[in-house]
Structure formats: structure tokens, C-alpha cells
């Protein structure tokens with residue numbers, strides 16, 4: 530289960546984010562619901578305006594990782610099989626426990642019941658990714674163009690914001 534993508538409006542440091550009140554955006558949904566497709570379009574249409582959050586997976590020993598955690602260096606992290614990773618599982622829940630005031634978008638395939646039954650059988654989805662109530666916005670991705678328009682509408686404040694100056698006039 531990938532199911533969770535975090536991305537930010539373009540910021541250089543966390544302190545920039547705090548100073549300008551830019552909020553991380555968390556996009557969740559079952560595998561294959563269309564998260565990457567929507568993000569690819571957004572990133573293409575608004576180049577330089579949004580960025581993915583960066584994962585820190587490799588070559589860090591536990592001591593160093595825990596020091597970074599203590600210093601608030603991660604938006605979210607998880608412990609997996611006894612080792613610490615900033616993996617995607619339980620990510621929504623973890624980010625909700627931070628001060629980042631993130632926005633949560635759920636991308637739902639048109640036949641959620643069928644997909645849910647299948648994924649429930651597979652046993653890889655967390656309750657957080659299945660329960661739309663945990664999210665600020667739900668996008669039903671049936672017709673891609675309609676879903677993308679809704680996605681852009683949800684992000685209109687960011688698109689009109691200071692980091693996206695070059696796109697303001699086109700909106």
C-alpha cells in the first residue's frame with residue numbers, strides 16, 4: 530500500500546513554512562485511485578509552485594535519526610520492525626499529531642465499495658486511509674478532468690498565494 534503522498538507548496542526551510550503559514554498538503558487514497566495522476570498534472574501546470582516532501586530513508590543510524598526526530602526535523606516518521614523510518618504507513622495519523630496544520634485530501638475511486646472490499650481482503654489499508662471523515666476534502670476520481678478541476682479548486686489559495694506569483698494572472 531502506498532496510498533499517501535505528502536507535498537508542499539514550495540518552501541526552502543521549515544522556518545519559511547512557519548513564517549508564511551504555508552500548510553503541507555497530504556493526499557491519500559487507495560492504490561490506483563489516481564493520486565499520482567492528479568499530482569503530475571498539478572506539478573506540470575504549476576511548475577516550481579509545489580514540491581514533494583522529501584523522504585529520509587537511507588544510511589542514517591538510529592542515534593542520528595532520533596536526534597533529528599528530537600529536533601523536529603521530520604514531518605512524520607514511523608517505527609517499522611523495530612527500526613525507525615519515515616514511511617508512509619500511518620502517515621496521516623502521524624502528521625495529525627504534529628503542529629503543521631496540514632490539509633488532508635482523499636482521492637476516491639468511483640466504486641469505493643468494490644475497491645474497499647478488495648483492499649480489506651488484502652489487509653493492507655489502515656483505518657485512517659479508509660475513513661473519509663478524517664479528511665478535509667474528498668475527490669471522487671471518475672472523470673479525470675472533473676477530478677482535476679476539483680483538486681485545483683481545493684488548492685486555489687495556494688495557487689493564488691505568494692509562492693505561485695507567476696500563475697496568478699491566468700486564474
Ligand SMILES: Nc1ncnc2c1ncn2[C@@H]1O[C@H](COP(=O)(O)OP(=O)(O)OP(=O)(O)O)[C@@H](O)[C@H]1O
Pocket residue numbers: 531532533558559560561562563564565566567670671672673674676
Ligand atoms: N479518472 C481516471 N480514469 C481512468 N483512469 C485513471 C483515472 N485517474 C487515474 N487513472 C489511471 O489509473 C492508474 C492509477 O493511477 P495512479 O498511478 O495515479 O494512482 P495512485 O493513487 O497514485 O496509486 P499508488 O498509490 O499505487 O501510487 C494509472 O494508470 C492512471 O493513468
